[in-house]
Amino acid sequence: MTDQEVKSVMADNVKLGEDGEQARNALMESIKAKIDKKNVQSLCNKILKKCSFKSETDLDNISNLAVWLYIYECYDEMFAVCDLVKDYKFANDYFLWDCPDTCMCLMARVYREQGEPDKAKMLIEKVNEHRAPELYCNLVDSFDEMDAGIERFIKEFPKKKAAIAWQHFYKLAFDIHYREPGGFPISDEKFEEDIKNILVILREVK
Numbered sequence: 001m002t003d004q005e006v007k008s009v010m011a012d013n014v015k016l017g018e019d020g021e022q023a024r025n026a027l028m029e030s031i032k033a034k035i036d037k038k039n040v041q042s043l044c045n046k047i048l049k050k051c052s053f054k055s056e057t058d059l060d061n062i063s064n065l066a067v068w069l070y071i072y073e074c075y076d077e078m079f080a081v082c083d084l085v086k087d088y089k090f091a092n093d094y095f096l097w098d099c100p101d102t103c104m105c106l107m108a109r110v111y112r113e114q115g116e117p118d119k120a121k122m123l124i125e126k127v128n129e130h131r132a133p134e135l136y137c138n139l140v141d142s143f144d145e146m147d148a149g150i151e152r153f154i155k156e157f158p159k160k161k162a163a164i165a166w167q168h169f170y171k172l173a174f175d176i177h178y179r180e181p182g183g184f185p186i187s188d189e190k191f192e193e194d195i196k197n198i199l200v201i202l203r204e205v206k
Contacts, residue, residue: 001092009091010054016087017053024051024084031069031077038206039068039165053088059099067173070106071202082107090130101127102173105180112180124181133183140185143194146171165205172198 001009028044035041043065051058062084069078082103090097104123111120150167157163172195178184179191 006091009089010093013053013088013091013096017051020084021051027080027084031065031074031081035069035072035074035077037068037072038162040065040072043068053085054096056095056098059085059096063099063102064169064173066103066106067169067176070110070176071169071172071199071205075110078110079107094130097130101130102177105176108180109176120180127181128183131181131183133181136178136184139178142174143186146174165202168198168201172202 025048028048032041032044043061046061047058047065051061053059062081066078066081069075069081085100085103088097088100104127108120108123108127111117111123150164150171153160153167154164175191175195175198178186179188179195184191
């Protein structure tokens, strides 16, 4: 993409966020009223306060909310949150793209779990348009390193329950991010076992 094309795509993305503000805010209020979980409430409040589609932090709030909704098995709400960025376009910025990428992986996972592989496949094909599987070998060590990091954190800060939960959260997000598109040099079985174990922990978070 040329610089001018990138600017045009980003302008479209920003307008997408601005045009969707009213519906987005209504969705956040609806989720807050229905799901009384601390992290869900906090992320909804952050999105209500500020949500620019050119901000990595603001977009992260959307994808993090979607992941927490997946954790709590609130799939209708998860899909609704993911839909906020369904028309977001890739503009040569992988930090900003991480949000729609994560949302598509989440939706693909739920579709797969619910026996709708064709819908999952369509999303994964879109995800893989902007992935580089040949580089995944450089990330294999991260799988075990994240576990080691969590263990060290728990030993050093055993009373910081909220922070520990977020450590597990980021490992779960990593697992889903690389398990769903395929091609990662870790077996699906190993990913699934890890995801299952982390979900048991995070579903206890109030």
